[in-house]
Every structure is written in structure tokens, then in C-alpha cells.
Amino acid sequence: MEPVNIIGAGLAGSEAAWQVAQAGVPVILHEMRPVVGTFAHRTGDCAEMVCSNSFRSDDDQMNAVGQLHWEMRAAGGLIMAMADRHRLPAGGALAVDRDAFSGAVTAALRAHPLVEIRAGEVRDLPGAGNWIVATGPLTSDALGASIAALTGAEALAFFDAIAPIVHADSIDMTLAWEQSRYDKGETVEEQRAYINCPMTRDDYEGFIDALLAADKTEFHEGETAGYFDGCLPIEVMAERGRETLRHGPMKPVGLTNAHNPGEKPYAVVQLRRDNALGTLYNIVGFQTKMKYGAQTEVFRRIPGLQRAEFARLGGIHRNTFLNSPTLIDDRLRMHRAPHLRFAGQVTGVEGYVESAAMGLLAGRMAAAQALGRDLPPPPVTTAMGALVNHITGGAEAKSFQPMNVNFGLFPPLDEARGGRRGRKDRYPAYTTRAKQDFSAWLAG
Missing domain, CATH: 2.40.30.260 (Elongation Factor Tu (Ef-tu); domain 3)
Incomplete structure (x- = not known):
């Protein structure tokens, strides 16, 4: 079986590699570190956290990112499993020991018989195959130029602190x-x-x-x-x-x-x-x-x-990202080059969890393709589905900016589901609906 190739072993690329391998498909994970370093990274480990050490709220009843945590756990996500294993006291938030976390993600991937990690920079986008680009906010200049040449327009950019x-x-x-x-x-x-x-x-x-x-x-x-x-x-x-x-x-x-x-x-x-x-x-x-x-x-x-x-x-x-509403379909494939999927912050989602979630979906979709199947995204009523919908057409392309998951991306509830009630009723109704619909998608 032809392997799925993934560029970038950040949170999104690591999660994508895990999902591909867990589906029984071989995967090659390309990471330029430590051969080529970046301003922010200190190690060559996978899923290194360079900013905060928090995955934000873990409340899956009243918070959209907490619901996203729930969905990733339900889908057998590696990032959430290692975050839970190395969590630190942080009140209602999910914070982790960043070095132990990235070390554990790296060890799990290296131990998987279907995962190969290759050190070295990928400077140009490939012309064929089954690829996921998950290079994150610090895409190298050479690969960034290759992406810009393919898209026909410059990638958008903002600055991250x-x-x-x-x-x-x-x-x-x-x-x-x-x-x-x-x-x-x-x-x-x-x-x-x-x-x-x-x-x-x-x-x-x-x-x-x-x-x-x-x-x-x-x-x-x-x-x-x-x-x-x-x-x-x-x-x-x-x-x-x-x-x-x-x-x-x-x-x-x-x-x-x-x-x-x-x-x-x-x-x-x-x-x-x-x-x-x-x-x-x-x-x-x-x-x-x-x-x-x-x-x-x-x-x-x-x-x-x-x-x-x-x-x-x-x-x-x-920090670079694509104008995804004009470039990517709901299978996270580039319109002009459908052999390429994009995942993580380069798609215009913001945050560790959101980036990893797009890696999870890209990995599952690429594995399905390798197995001769098509996998649609989760329903828009779920946290993952709402994010995919936002970056692939739900957002206004002219003003597209990075977005965290939030209940404003979810379809409104009807009155029977708490649509006109206060947050205390409405938010649990959102998450209850999301859990039901995501579970059905997983089983489908």
C-alpha cells in the first residue's frame, strides 16, 4: 500500500500520522527539526508546544473547546491521550507538562510499526501521491514559496507572540x-x-x-x-x-x-x-x-x-495561513491539487486543540482515501464539523482570519433544544447535540 506522507510533526501532523497508522495505513512523517531549526522550537520532538502549555477549558458541557476535547478523545486522538497522561493542575483548564507531553507523543509515534519519521526539510510540494501539509505557523521559507506558487496568491500572515x-x-x-x-x-x-x-x-x-x-x-x-x-x-x-x-x-x-x-x-x-x-x-x-x-x-x-x-x-x-475558504474543500484538499490536504494552523484555525483536530480529520480522510473510501467531515453541529465548515466556506473569504472554536460557529438550536434560552441551558444543548451527532459520525 502506498504510504500517506505528512509534512510537519507539530500537533496537527502528529495527530494525523497517528490516525493514519491506526487505520492500518503506512505513514511517513517528515519533520525538518532538528536538521533545520526555527525561532521558537527548542527540540526535535514531535508536537512541541512553543507558546502556552494550556489546551484551555476542559468543560465539555459549557465550553466549545471542551466539546472539541471530548470529540478528539472519542476518536482515539493521540494528542488528547498524551495531554491527559501529562496534565498539570490548572483549575478548569487542561494544562500539560510540555516536555513530558511532546516526549510521550514522539515515543508513541516511533513505537508504531506503521509510522516512519524522517528528519529533513521538504522544500517543495509534491506533484502526486497522498499528502498532508501540516507545517504550522512556522512554515519554512522554501515550502512557503512553493505553497504561494501553487495557490496563485500570497498566503496571509499575522504575528504570534x-x-x-x-x-x-x-x-x-x-x-x-x-x-x-x-x-x-x-x-x-x-x-x-x-x-x-x-x-x-x-x-x-x-x-x-x-x-x-x-x-x-x-x-x-x-x-x-x-x-x-x-x-x-x-x-x-x-x-x-x-x-x-x-x-x-x-x-x-x-x-x-x-x-x-x-x-x-x-x-x-x-x-x-x-x-x-x-x-x-x-x-x-x-x-x-x-x-x-x-x-x-x-x-x-x-x-x-x-x-x-x-x-x-x-x-x-x-505566522502564515491560507485563505482556506477559497482554496480548500470540505475534505481539506486543495482545489487545484487534490492530492494535497492541509491541516493545522496553516488552514486558518487557531489554537493547539483546533490545529490537532484538523490533523485528526485530515489523517482519517487520507487513510480512507488510501483504503479506497471517501470520508465526509463530521456534521456542522459538532465542534470539528463547525471548524471545517468555517474554514472551507462558512467564513467570508475577504475578511478571513484565524478562528478558535466557539459556539458562534454552530448552527442555532431550535426552541425545543434551548434555542431561545440563556447560556446555562443553551450551551449544554449545543454540546449534547454535538456528542450525539459526532458519535453517529464515528459509527457511520
Whole structure:
């Protein structure tokens, strides 16, 4: 049997390879790392997480991304299985030990008898075969040029930012305290999954002044800084108004300072555990394009981080994606070259889980093709189906931008299913319908 070839061993490519192999079809997974490195990656492992270590909410009743988690687990997804195995306390979110997670994904793929991992850069799109392109936000210049030549138009681009990571033993716990917002979590450990650094009004105003005045990364000539709203650098948010951060990642609600319970913080900076040992924490929502020296100076203004030591500082990188509504069909195939499927962030979905979900579908569809079958996408009433519908025609092509999964992508409910009720009734009705329809698709 001719193998399925996959370019890129990020979350989408790794999930696609697993799904192909689990269907009994041989697969060759091409990954340029570590032969060719990138700005953001540190290793040659599969599914390396370069930004946050969180898969966001794991609530499959009230949250669309939680429903997407459910669907990926139901489909035997490798990414969710390894995320569950290496999860960290994070309140209602699914956060993972990023190194253990990517190591486990790599080990599982290498151990599968139908998976071959080839190191080296694929510089040109192939002209025939059964291929999946899952190169993610850091598609190499050579392959990006090949994609642009095939599409007949330049790929769209925006800029993605990375948050810094702090050594836990450098955080001053006489000022900071452990607590998840609203004490979310079933165990004491989960309820104390975050470290919180409180700010007075003077602390906050001084921080905003320093943030706005700090040296920032300059873009190359001809580049314009379009950002995805879900991953804005904190200085860009601050430029939108001095109170923006206090109502965003630095909001003080749902938290009580254990050192001074009677005094409400004006703002709070949260840090989330980044590894199982609890030795590393990332600063939640603090993606940044500040230069390294400025980051150290500005972040050490935060109470509790005055002597912070950084395992990794933040950064910014170019992120490319296709105008998928004009280029890709609902089997994730390129109209002009149907032997090529695309998966992951390059399709215009945003987020770890969304990218992996498109890899899951592309892998299943490519395996079906190899076995002489056609696999339609899941119904649009499901989280995966809603995403596919959005990127392959549901979105307006002229204004297409990366999108996280959300209930706004789902078809409306009729009144009998909670269509005109509040969120508390409507959201569970969405997820109940999605579970039923996705289960039927899997069984079909």
C-alpha cells in the first residue's frame, strides 16, 4: 500500500500520522527539526508546544473547546491521550507538562510499526501521491514559496507572540499566593494551581507606564503587524487603553490575597505551572514583543517577581495561513491539487486543540482515501464539523482570519433544544447535540 506522507510533526501532523497508522495505513512523517531549526522550537520532538502549555477549558458541557476535547478523545486522538497522561493542575483548564507531553507523543509515534519519521526539510510540494501539509505557523521559507506558487496568491500572515517562563523558586511567595480563580478545581491542588501576584493601583500604573515605554521588536520593511486577537502582545493590549489589561489577563476577580484577605488587589498577574515538577511557571496572557532586556526590567516590577529568573523570555514570530475558504474543500484538499490536504494552523484555525483536530480529520480522510473510501467531515453541529465548515466556506473569504472554536460557529438550536434560552441551558444543548451527532459520525 502506498504510504500517506505528512509534512510537519507539530500537533496537527502528529495527530494525523497517528490516525493514519491506526487505520492500518503506512505513514511517513517528515519533520525538518532538528536538521533545520526555527525561532521558537527548542527540540526535535514531535508536537512541541512553543507558546502556552494550556489546551484551555476542559468543560465539555459549557465550553466549545471542551466539546472539541471530548470529540478528539472519542476518536482515539493521540494528542488528547498524551495531554491527559501529562496534565498539570490548572483549575478548569487542561494544562500539560510540555516536555513530558511532546516526549510521550514522539515515543508513541516511533513505537508504531506503521509510522516512519524522517528528519529533513521538504522544500517543495509534491506533484502526486497522498499528502498532508501540516507545517504550522512556522512554515519554512522554501515550502512557503512553493505553497504561494501553487495557490496563485500570497498566503496571509499575522504575528504570534510567546509568553515568558519563570523559575518557581525565584518567585517571592511572601507576596504571591496560590489560588485558582474562583477556587475552580475538584482537588485542593487544582484549586491552588496558579500563583498570583497582587498589584496596587500605583503598582499597576507604574507597570503600564514601563510597558508602554519599553523597547519593542521592530518588523522588517514591508511587514505589517496583524495580530490574532486571542494572542495579542500585552503591550498592544495596553496601547488600546490603560485599563485593558486590568479587565483582561490581569483582572483581579475571583481571587483573595491570602496574605491580606481584607484588601482587594487592583490587578493580579497569574502564573500557571508549566511542568510536572512545579519548577517552572508561565506568566498567563503575557505574550510580548518587548526586547529581552526590556522584558526583564518590566516584569520584575511585578510584586513577587522582583528577583524573577527566566527560563525563557517572550518573543514574536511570523505566522502564515491560507485563505482556506477559497482554496480548500470540505475534505481539506486543495482545489487545484487534490492530492494535497492541509491541516493545522496553516488552514486558518487557531489554537493547539483546533490545529490537532484538523490533523485528526485530515489523517482519517487520507487513510480512507488510501483504503479506497471517501470520508465526509463530521456534521456542522459538532465542534470539528463547525471548524471545517468555517474554514472551507462558512467564513467570508475577504475578511478571513484565524478562528478558535466557539459556539458562534454552530448552527442555532431550535426552541425545543434551548434555542431561545440563556447560556446555562443553551450551551449544554449545543454540546449534547454535538456528542450525539459526532458519535453517529464515528459509527457511520
